[in-house]
Amino acid sequence: MSTRAIDRYAYAHDASHYLLIPNEVIKAEDTDHVERKLREAFASGVPITFRSGGTSLSGQAVTDSLMIDTRAHFKKIEVLDNGARVRVQPGATVREVNTRLARFGYKLGPDPASEAACTIGGVIANNSSGMVCGTEFNTYKTLESVVLVFANGARINTADKDADNQLKSKLPELYEMMVRLRDRIHSQPHVVEEIKRQFSIKNTMGYGVNAFLDFTSPIDIITHLIIGSEGTLAFVAEATFRTVPIKPHVATSLLVFDSLQQATFSLSQLVESGLAAIELLDSTSLKVAQLDPKAPSELQDIQVKSHSALLVEFQELNQETLKARIDGAQELLRKTYCVKPSTIS
Ligand SMILES: Cc1cc2nc3c(=O)[nH]c(=O)nc-3n(C[C@H](O)[C@H](O)[C@H](O)COP(=O)(O)OP(=O)(O)OC[C@H]3O[C@@H](n4cnc5c(N)ncnc54)[C@H](O)[C@@H]3O)c2cc1C
Incomplete structure (x- = not known):
């Protein structure tokens, strides 16, 4: 535990623009240590913020109260089933x-x-995701189980067969709340529809409340509500994921359009072509990218006015499938607003 100014100021930032100086900083040594600190803080009403990589962009990892660093001593990785699952x-x-x-x-x-x-x-x-995972391979879809430590210090491994009963006996109020919220949501069709609508697209804002529709038992609901909870529901002491196969055969291209509108009009056709990644660069991004001395000539040569571009990539398991994708895409590109038919390679 440290209340030294140098430690408190070192933890006053994450990757956001917020500045909050913690009162106290603790580097947790193991899960028991976190559990003890949670019990103490729960009894005294001191707010706790967990901090790991500290790369949050909206102040999720800063506090003016007690900061617990949960990165240094929580590094164990266990590959399971020849890589099909991983416990971390x-x-x-x-x-x-x-x-x-x-x-x-x-x-x-x-x-x-x-x-x-x-x-x-x-x-x-934070329910973090990236260019390729979409809604199919995000944490919600690939998380198998977690070990959680709740605010009162109760610890539950959601993989345990009796995990739902453990939740009921260790945290009866939370259990009842999950049941009440689940039933309340199900009794209001417009709420059900709104949640379905919001989670039919990539939605990483806040708690995974779609868990109330996708799961019945309180332990399954809480396991998925944790995703996006920004450290507010429980400490995640361990997680087991189903993994996804690496697709080593890739082809990439920069598709240039006269305007942002034309780039976005072409999107639905491009998505249907099976592209794994599509990243939009508006004219400002293009101009900034051109400043990089290593920028390729395709990028350097664009006389950027109101242009936009889509950086696209196919990812496939083998060369044959990739070739079929590329052949199909050439035809497709002729139908889009792309100003020069770009080679995908
Ligand atoms: C250059 C850059 C690129 C980025 N790119 C992306 C991107 O492509 N996609 C994206 O989604 N985000 C992106 N981010 C945002 C950020 O990196 C992610 O949200 C990241 O997953 C946060 O992880 P972290 O380890 O840094 O967590 P932290 O910032 O340390 O903490 C994040 C939150 O998790 C909580 N927390 C941490 N550990 C635990 C735990 N064990 N149990 C419970 N709660 C915990 C913290 O209290 C906090 O609320 C980017 C950030 C930067 C700076």
Whole structure:
């Protein structure tokens, strides 16, 4: 535990513009340590904020109260079923986990661009995702189980067969609340429809409330509500994920359009073509990218006025499937507003 100014100021920022100086900083040594601190803080009413990679962009990892660093001593990674599953502690970075999985031909589904620094705890609590995972391979879809430590210190492994009963006996109020909220949502068709609408697209804002529609038992609901909870519901002490196969055959292209509108009009056709990643660059982004001395000539040569571009990528398991994708895309590109038929390679 530290109340030294140097430690408190070192934790006063995450990657956002917020500045909050914690009163006290603790580097948790293990889950028992976190559990003890949660019990003490619960009894005295002191708010706690967990901090892992500290790459949050909206102040999720800063506080003016008690900060618990849960990165340094939570690095264990256990590859299961030849890489088809992985059990990890929350301080392991996405890159560390993927490096361990690579030799088995697998990776995590969630793929935030901050993968070198962001950790499993942060990915779950922020519901972080990236260019490729979409709504199919995000944490909600790939998380199998978690070990949770709640505010009163109660610990539950959601993989245990009797986990729902454990929740009922250790946290009866929370259990009842899950049941009440679930039933209340189900009794209001317009709320059900609104949740379905919001989660039919990529939606990483706040608690995974679609859990109330997708699951029945309170333990399954809470397991998925944790995703996006920003450390407010429980400490994630361990997580087991189903992984996704690495698709090593890739083809990439920069598709240039006269305007932002034309780029976005072409999107639905491009999505249907099976592209794994599509990233929009508006004219300002293009101009900034051109400043990079390593920018390729296709990018340097654009006389940017109101242009926009889509950086696209196919990812496939084998060369034949990739070739079929590329052949199909050439035809498709002729039908879009793309100003020069770009080669995908
Ligand atoms: C350059 C850059 C690129 C980025 N790219 C992306 C991107 O592509 N996609 C994306 O979604 N986000 C992106 N982010 C945002 C950020 O990196 C992610 O949200 C990341 O997953 C946060 O992880 P972290 O380990 O840094 O968590 P932190 O910032 O340390 O914490 C995030 C939240 O999780 C809570 N928390 C941490 N550990 C635990 C735990 N064990 N139990 C319970 N709660 C916990 C914290 O209290 C906090 O609320 C980017 C950020 C940067 C700086």
